[in-house]
Amino acid sequence: MWRSAARRSPQIRRLLSSSAPQAGAGAAVPGPCIVHKRGNDILHDPWYNKDTAFPMTERDRLGLRGLLPPRVMSFEQQYERFINSFRSLENNTRGAPDSIVALAKWRILNRLHDRNETLYYRVLIDNIKDFAPIIYTPTVGLVCENYSGLFRRPRGMYFSAKDKGEMMSMIYNWPAEKVDMIVVTDGSRILGLGDLGVQGIGIPIGKLDVYVAAAGINPQKVLPIMLDVGTNNEKLLEDKLYLGLRQPRLEGEEYLAVVDEFMEAVHARWPKAVVQFEDFQMKWAFETLQRYRNRFCMFNDDVQGTAGVALAGLLGAVRAQGRPLQDFTNQKIVVVGAGSAGIGVLSMAKQSMLRMPGIHRTGEGHNQFWVLDKDGLITKTRKGLDPAVARFARGYGPDEVPDLHEGASLVEVVLKAMKESDSPRPAVFAMSNPTTKAECTPDDVFKHVGENAIFASGSPFSNVSLGNGNTGYANQANNMYLFPGIGLGALLSGARHISDGMLQAAAECLASYITDDEIRKGILFPSVSSIRHITAQVGAAVVRAAVAEDLAEGCCDVGPRELGSMSESETVDYVARKMWYPIYSPLVSDK
Ligand SMILES: NC(=O)c1ccc[n+]([C@@H]2O[C@H](COP(=O)([O-])OP(=O)(O)OC[C@H]3O[C@@H](n4cnc5c(N)ncnc54)[C@H](O)[C@@H]3O)[C@@H](O)[C@H]2O)c1
Ligand SMILES: O=C(O)C[C@H](O)C(=O)O
Numbered sequence: 001m002w003r004s005a006a007r008r009s010p011q012i013r014r015l016l017s018s019s020a021p022q023a024g025a026g027a028a029v030p031g032p033c034i035v036h037k038r039g040n041d042i043l044h045d046p047w048y049n050k051d052t053a054f055p056m057t058e059r060d061r062l063g064l065r066g067l068l069p070p071r072v073m074s075f076e077q078q079y080e081r082f083i084n085s086f087r088s089l090e091n092n093t094r095g096a097p098d099s100i101v102a103l104a105k106w107r108i109l110n111r112l113h114d115r116n117e118t119l120y121y122r123v124l125i126d127n128i129k130d131f132a133p134i135i136y137t138p139t140v141g142l143v144c145e146n147y148s149g150l151f152r153r154p155r156g157m158y159f160s161a162k163d164k165g166e167m168m169s170m171i172y173n174w175p176a177e178k179v180d181m182i183v184v185t186d187g188s189r190i191l192g193l194g195d196l197g198v199q200g201i202g203i204p205i206g207k208l209d210v211y212v213a214a215a216g217i218n219p220q221k222v223l224p225i226m227l228d229v230g231t232n233n234e235k236l237l238e239d240k241l242y243l244g245l246r247q248p249r250l251e252g253e254e255y256l257a258v259v260d261e262f263m264e265a266v267h268a269r270w271p272k273a274v275v276q277f278e279d280f281q282m283k284w285a286f287e288t289l290q291r292y293r294n295r296f297c298m299f300n301d302d303v304q305g306t307a308g309v310a311l312a313g314l315l316g317a318v319r320a321q322g323r324p325l326q327d328f329t330n331q332k333i334v335v336v337g338a339g340s341a342g343i344g345v346l347s348m349a350k351q352s353m354l355r356m357p358g359i360h361r362t363g364e365g366h367n368q369f370w371v372l373d374k375d376g377l378i379t380k381t382r383k384g385l386d387p388a389v390a391r392f393a394r395g396y397g398p399d400e401v402p403d404l405h406e407g408a409s410l411v412e413v414v415l416k417a418m419k420e421s422d423s424p425r426p427a428v429f430a431m432s433n434p435t436t437k438a439e440c441t442p443d444d445v446f447k448h449v450g451e452n453a454i455f456a457s458g459s460p461f462s463n464v465s466l467g468n469g470n471t472g473y474a475n476q477a478n479n480m481y482l483f484p485g486i487g488l489g490a491l492l493s494g495a496r497h498i499s500d501g502m503l504q505a506a507a508e509c510l511a512s513y514i515t516d517d518e519i520r521k522g523i524l525f526p527s528v529s530s531i532r533h534i535t536a537q538v539g540a541a542v543v544r545a546a547v548a549e550d551l552a553e554g555c556c557d558v559g560p561r562e563l564g565s566m567s568e569s570e571t572v573d574y575v576a577r578k579m580w581y582p583i584y585s586p587l588v589s590d591k
């Protein structure tokens, strides 16, 4: 039933294998790179720095002779040296509290990032499964919580409420001439940790590291951004070390004026940059998405990226039950949390159901969704509902469960709404991040729901041994499987904006990635180790959808007509070839 053409293409596998030097680089021997500086300035620039790997000829050319120890190390030796020190750190911190170990690992990677980007991104790409939990979820949450204390040097840009009227010129302070990918937050809802104000900058940094590792976006062309409009976090406001504005958050028109000015400034300098909104509290997540999505090439990852990943997981759960995909329209779905993620998931699930062949429902009369927030089940009697949530409130109708009331608890909803469920494989997705905020663990699920359950979580967990040699799979349902491909596809297609069709194509591509055999075992998502391969597929699906909808304007010297004439596999090859790959280039000084 399900094609996995993507997986079976040996040509693409070869092209993208992360150990091959030509992977995504387009050439085994890199071309020279012109550098506008000399001597120590080069050693202190992580983009050009090669540490002890500068060959003697280059040391002479660039005024480096004598500034480094005489021995020239190879890239492979430097790589091994780093991995060895990382492994000794692991050994030396065994038994220490988890948070201490996590921060120590983050520090060693962060120091390499500050010093030598080529080596940093290569170790990240090659070890993405081990290192993603450090530079991304869950450790990035801990880093954000402790950001003001951990701060050593800035990364990215900071626009604050005090910069009103200045942003159009400030944007030119960024040293890179070209920026392709921006991730911006206002720090108001950092993972499940709440309002962390300026400290939320760790999230755009982590997301963009994933962009480089997964989508091969050139790290010189990424820009993490913090919009500091204040914080309502009392603890931070009182913290003497807090590095952000010590004022309550701007609200209403004042808030929107800051975001408007920022978006105009970005657009003026880099009209083709893709902007990803990340970790905005719900009201602003929806409002800014509506406000900008038809004017700029932007998307909200928590609403739209998450929705696609959850949809791929839900479709996988239908397949795991041995049912045809159309059966998705009969699945009962309970969503706990009526925020940007939960409502995003429901909207996309509903859209996908309505697109299924033979489905002509308007959605009003047919409702197999139950949504709860911190006050329990949401019904139409709830006062002051956000319009985005109101669409999913329970009311009265043929599909209503008569004895479920406003504010009913999760236990009541599951026991009553699911009473008649005949699902042989119930699926539980504990999507909240970081690990400490997960709704439940895989151990809980396989113990209480049964061995046939299907489990996924936002933060990584280990698989569970079920006895008799069987494994309960702990899938990671994280938007990292989609946002890199959405951003890359939007960039390479030169899309004017990011449409629902492009997002749907991304989700369907991810859903079709997994084979029937894997699905039967309860594996819903591929291993994070294949993230570059997945992203090439997702990116290509997004490019093709943009072309089909006539939204593509092309990128660099590849116009919409050429994109449109590419076959499916040629599009994947094209996307893969566009990926940057870390390799030392010969440096030539123009000074
Ligand atoms: N796995 C992923 O890829 C992914 C993507 C996006 C968000 N998330 C995570 O999902 C969580 C929610 O994100 P969001 O953007 O929807 O946040 P949000 O702040 O917009 O919404 C949170 C919602 O949860 C509800 N809630 C809080 N405590 C609750 C409780 N005890 N019981 C029931 N409902 C409760 C709130 O009422 C609100 O409706 C966060 O932890 C975030 O990190 C994960
Ligand atoms: O950052 C993540 O790991 C996923 C998601 O964007 C979140 O906000 O939790």
Ligand SMILES: [Mg+2]
Binding pocket: 191, 278, 279, 301, 302
């Ligand atoms: Mg997020």
